[in-house]
Amino acid sequence: MPPPDPFVPLSNLERDALGELSNIAMAKAANSLRQMVQNEVLLSVPSVEILTSVAATLLVAKPDNPRLVAVRQDFAGAFSGRAMLIFPERNSLELVRAVVGRELPLDDIVDLEDEALAETGNIILNSWVATIANLLKSGLKMSLPIVIRGDSNQMFESEYSTLVLFLHIKFEIRQKQIGGYVALLMDIPSLGELRSLIAGFVKSIT
DSSP states (O other): OOOOOTTSOOOHHHHHHHHHHHHHHHHHHHHHHHHHHTSOEEEEEEEEEEEEHHHHHHHHOOTTOOOEEEEEEEEEESSOEEEEEEEEHHHHHHHHHHHHTSOOOHHHHHHHHHHHHHHHHHHHHHHHHHHHHHHTTOOEEEOOOEEEEEOHHHHTOSTTTTEEEEEEEEEEETTEEEEEEEEEEEOHHHHHHHHHHHHHHHHHHO
16 A cells, blocks of 8 residues: 555544644653653643645744744654754743743843753653654654754755644643744655554554
8 A cells, every 4th residue: 555645634533643642742741841840841732734844934934023943853763854843032032931940131041041942842852753653663763952043944944844744832831831833844755654654553543
């Protein structure tokens, strides 16, 4: 049987399966972050979709807040690509304040920002990719996290960025609501392979 066409929109079953896998992963990430910040952390994934890199670029572009901050990690194995945790710049500052647990002067936040973002991104992206890989019975290796800044066009400049598996995420840390995105940039064969693995996962639970 040929692999699913990556350009075909996700079916309801695929979307539900990816949503379930993503929320399992985010629950694990939230538990790890809870131990790090010594406070309640809630993470959820309201929606999952496959987009072209152009559509993803438009989705994260905010006219009133064009600057974005992202944590980037590449992964390789049964399928390969790039995982990114993306925030509007002002949201990233809120996240750092929430992670360190106190109001800090802007100069101090800038000093701590990359370290706090890299650690937070590493926890979330590793939890997401590792959970997906484990549940789909497929090993993946992750690179070290890198913090990058730029506009939406720069975020999706990649050899992997033909298509994007795009997750909206919601944080709640120390009663602060912080919105962001997780994006998996993948080439067509890798995304086709991922959809084949998801199809197998759906079949195993239905």
